Amino acid sequence: MSNNKWIKELKIGSKPDEWEVKKLLNDFGINTPPGVLLKPDDLFKPDDLSPPFVVKVCDSKILHKSDIGGVRLKVGKNIHTVIDEMRSEFEGCNLLIEEMVPYSGIEFIIGALIDPTFGPALMVGAGGILTELYKDVNFRLIPFTVNEAHRMLRELTIADVLEGYRGSDMDISSLADLLVSVGDLVVELGDDFNQLDINPVVFCDNNWLALDGMAILNS
Amino acid sequence: MSIQEDLKPLFYPETVAVIGASNTPGKIGHIILKVLKSSVKKLYPVNPRENEILGLKVYNRIEDLPENISMAVITISAVHAVEAVRSCAQKGVKIAVIVSGGFGETGEKGLLLEDELRTIHKEYGIRLMGPNSLGIFLPETGLDTIFVEHGDKALSGGGGIAFITQSGSVGTEALGIASNTGYGMRAFIGLGNKVDLTETDFLEYFSRDNDTNCLAFYSESIDDGKIFLENAREVSKKKAIIILKAGRTEAGQSAVSSHTGKLAGSDNVVNGAFRQYGIQRAFDEEEICDASKTLSMLPVPRSNRVAVITAAGGYGVMCTDYIEQKDARIKLHLADFSDETNKRLKNINLPFASIHNPVDITASAGDDIYVETLDAVLKDEGVDLVICLTFFTPPAITKDLVKKISDKALEYEKPVITFAQYGPFTNKYLKEFYDRGMVGFSSVYRTVRAARFLVERNHILNIFGEENE
Structure with a gap:
């Protein structure tokens, strides 16, 4: 098993929850919205974050949390009521409370896997819940150069939004850097790594943010 | 050793x-x-x-x-x-x-x-x-262990392409067809089940072989995938590599729980990896033959600006549509001629000809107009590549057109891809083009696709150049 500190601290070795995945992303310089983890008995202190909030059930056993009411958006003064409701619905689960970031423009997905022939590979493309419908994605083997990251972005059908399409202000260079960082993360996890989905990745206040993440490790 | x-x-x-x-x-x-x-x-x-x-x-x-x-x-x-x-x-x-x-x-x-x-x-x-394995066929010496008909006489002239195939029949049948219009092979290698020698060994062998200028692979599985790619990237700096990778690999049972795993299942990883390592991809047996023939014989264009010459309007329109069509491989651009070229085209051509790209010299034109027009567009600095659609039914066209166009095209460093359709004589004329050092196809689609292989090759070489800076 790996010496990686992050892996050693996981609750479930092979399937970290969203909070844990986001900690990992932060370790590699990938930004996530400000947030706090609320264990079943923790009290939420509103001073820690600014509304509006997103409240999510945070449990690696739940795969599609939004399908089962596990995500509540635009939560404001009613935060304590929402927390109570979520706790009764998902008994014993942790909750993740984050600031809801105001972003516009297209959502990206960044993912990685181990290809049986070629080894670790990184994917980027049109993200969000329709990502498998659009299929506008592109792969490169890890590691790759930042120039290669630019090329894989420019090959996407949605590439124009990274180059000012209809006033879009999304920054391609920092997204390319982000791809390299995800590649570094996969290299660091080495043989423990199996799969990763970061979806969606959005552009907000001159910053790329990972709003959700799912990782699978080799147990 | x-x-x-x-x-x-x-x-x-x-x-x-x-x-x-x-x-x-x-x-x-x-x-x-x-x-x-x-x-x-x-x-x-x-x-x-x-x-x-x-x-x-x-x-x-x-x-x-x-x-x-x-x-x-x-x-x-x-x-x-x-x-x-x-x-x-x-x-x-x-x-x-x-x-x-x-x-x-x-x-x-x-x-x-x-x-x-x-x-x-x-x-x-x-x-x-x-x-x-079907073993080996080496036109240079006539060494041949292939026991099925494979157009070996037509292929015996030799050429620069090393064709390395995991499936014997994909190689022999496709090359048999390709030989009808000319295909220059350095060697045929049937890998079979690869208990010892693999594509990586032959990649290395042909990379060092001075008579090979292009490597074409048919592969269902690539052994030591990453090592093969690393080596291929080095080879590709000198010689074009085209791979027909058949058989979609699933990312594995466990991978379907992520979006990434599901999206990789349709062999998108192969696409990305080939691009990353300077390998061109073909998707069927005709495409790999067309690509290797083109890349082996023609010079690499400096960019993607294409001039089209036709004697039949409809074919020029189709060709333009294909050129401007969005294509995942590479973008082509219909060239804009300089004023000087326009002036010369006007002088050369008949009054009712359309001298804008695609240049329609019309069915009234003869051999000389064809060749002069070709010369004019080849001379234009804004043209990187020429597609010359040839027709032999117009009354003023003679059978010498093949020779005249070939001679003119070979005066320049720019690639000229020809197209010919002439009923039952089509293959004969394309073969004559081939024998004169030219690449030609019998459909507009394949002709434009061949242009994309060349422009993609230029793109690959540019990337190697950038990465070296």
């Missing part, structure tokens, strides 16, 4: 033994011996029951063979083939080409036989090609 020395007994064998040589016409052991007779001086048939086959003295046992056999071609059934390979190894044979089938492709038992072959290779150092 370098791969060049290692594979010398395969490419330039001095002595060849055919294990399972037969007196019965139509049998594989008969066909192979017969074909090899014309290229190999010291040829030894091995058969336990015969004394003489095709006028050659037969050896009844492998043990009886003379020393220093370069290559043994194994044509007998799988179980016996393994024993024969062992005897060859003990005899000191350098390389065995195992033509026999009945190995891994048939199931569990066959896989075990392949394991035995691997053990023999490790124990004795004998190099193995196959099993289930």
